[in-house]
Amino acid sequence: MKVVAVLYPDSDPKAHPDVLASAERALDLGPFLADRGHELVATSDTGDELDAHLGDAEVLITTPFWPVYLDHDRFDRASNLKLVITAGVGSDHVDSEAAVEHGVTVTEVTGSNVVSVAEHNVLQILALVRNFVPAHEQVADGRWDVADAAQDAHDLEGKTVGLIGLGAIGARTALRLKPFDVTMLYSARHRRSPAEEAVLGVRFARLDDLVARSDVICAALPLQQGSRSLFDRERLAAMKPGSWLVNTARGAIVDTDALVEAVESGHLAGYTWYPQPAPADHPWRHLPRNALTIHYSGMTVEAQQRIADGVREILAAHLEGASPPQDYVVSAPES
Structure with missing residues (x-):
């Protein structure tokens, strides 16, 4: 064989x-x-x-x-x-x-990547909300401009985090976010039981309601026919101004061109990576306010x-x- x-x-x-x-x-x-x-x-x-x-x-x-x-x-x-x-x-x-x-x-x-991706979700949420990457780049560049880094740095506590998908990865992401004292909404095809929701610290919401209310949205769902370009131009526009979008699932869940426009306009402050590997001239390589990594989270x-x-x-x-x-x-x- x-x-x-x-x-x-x-x-x-x-x-x-x-x-x-x-x-x-x-x-x-x-x-x-x-x-x-x-x-x-x-x-x-x-x-x-x-x-x-x-x-x-x-x-x-x-x-x-x-x-x-x-x-x-x-x-x-x-x-x-x-x-x-x-x-x-x-x-x-x-x-x-x-x-x-x-x-x-x-x-x-x-199940092989569940823990790894859940931890990476929290990592990217914190990196974006706390504006970690620009502050780190100042060190590499020999700069020291606290005001420039601090103006886009926020506390995660008190924010609303929306989880799209609450399977194995989404649930573990929720458990890891719970101690940060955030409000967590989730949208999924199958609603969890009240007991499960209480343990995870989440509340069910319709997708459009979750998008409108969330300061941070974390996509934790597979790429299927119904999720391809789930975040198109209209849905991205419905997100809160200045909110963050974390996607460690599949890049095609988000419309590439629409996301570039949303970040360049300042409407959004976070985005993902697609296609993989990205070509050298991919616009996301040069956009601000990101916490991009290669696809190594899992x-x-x-x-x-x-x-x-x-x-x-x-x-x-x-x-x-x-x-x-x-x-x-x-x-x-x-x-």
């Missing part, structure tokens, strides 16, 4: 001994597969080199942020493919309907270990001819 793993490149593997999710380490799956007589091909290429390997691959492993986009055409060319594993969470780079039609099971390591050293363990569990089931653990399955053909 041939397994192809498409993972991100590591600029200096010797300097990054704890990084598992690179093409160089390949989640340390090499010995596991070799001992069982299987071939592992690890690469960071998502183009022609990958297509050459996919022709006879049975399993494809890919990270969600260095993704292989799998559509009908690519599935047609990968005629031997039986299993796709997202090494992390978020499989929107895979056309699930096309996968089912081609008899391919799509899986991801559910890839802490601990998260990578959870991902590696989950991928190995899925592979072990496949090698034994068994179905993957049900909580890892995104889509599967009918048996």
